[in-house]
Amino acid sequence: MVDARNVNDDDDDDDDTARQEAFNSKVTEVAEGVMQANLPRLAQEVESRVLGVLEAMMTSKIEELKEMIEGSKGKGKERRCTYKDFMACHPATYDGKIDPIACQRWISNIGAVFIRSRCDKEDQVMFATGQLTLQAKDWWDAHSKEVGEDKLQEMTWQEFKEPFMKYHCPQSAVDKIQEDFLRLRQKDETINEISNTFMDKxxxxxxxxxxxxxxxxxxxxxxxxxxxxxxxxxKCETLDELINLARDREIEIKRQEERGEKRSTEKGTNASPSKKARFQDQGRKDKSKHYKKNAN
Incomplete structure (x- = not known):
């Protein structure tokens, strides 16, 4: 004899299983419906995010390429200065005359050319000494032998200047410049001429x-x-201010001289007839005296 309670329990289990399967099926159906409904939007979001990542990567790569290009350009601009580049800046020559002022001018000129041509430090002495002529060239040839080839290749511009200035700017010549500076007085020089002399000394x-x-x-x-x-x-704060005032005064003096010359010329022209009349009157008086004397 079958137990009725057991049969009922089995039926209940079957019903629960069926309901669970139906529920799962419904959930799956709803989920699939939701996914299908939202699939375009999800695809768009994924696509947008992927494109954003790709764009960021591309931007980064482009910036790297720009930096590489700019770096290559910068290296091109900073290429080594050649002797032709140096000469294109028209460096001055120096003949070796024992003149501290001329020597100092040459040193200053070459230093400026180094900057303009972007001359490398290791080439400065070699390029600069190519501008030495006559006695200066003779001095350099002798000095080069004393220094030796090895040290010559490593010589800096400062190491070159020290013996160069010592030889071409002896203390006796500097003393003479100082004496002239203390005795300096303007004579017939213009303001520009005397100021240039003053500055040099x-x-x-x-x-x-x-x-x-x-x-x-x-x-x-x-x-x-x-x-x-x-x-x-x-009243002057700088030397330049004083020099400019002297220049202004020089212009005014020239104007006064020009006005004075014109007045002198006009007076001379007007005075000629009166002088001639006086000479004629004097001549008449002399003749009158001569006639009176003879008459007596």
């Missing part, structure tokens, strides 16, 4: 013009009286 007379005020007072003292009478040095 002042480079070797730093002890006498340590400050800007000392430079102003020294230059004021060398000017002619016709300039000093109309300039107050204490």
């Amino acid at each position: 002042m480079k070797f007379c730093g002890y006498f013009v340590k400050t800007e005020r000392m430079k102003i007072n020294r230059f004021y003292g060398i000017l002619k009286a016709e300039f000093r009478e109309f300039i107050t040095p204490s």
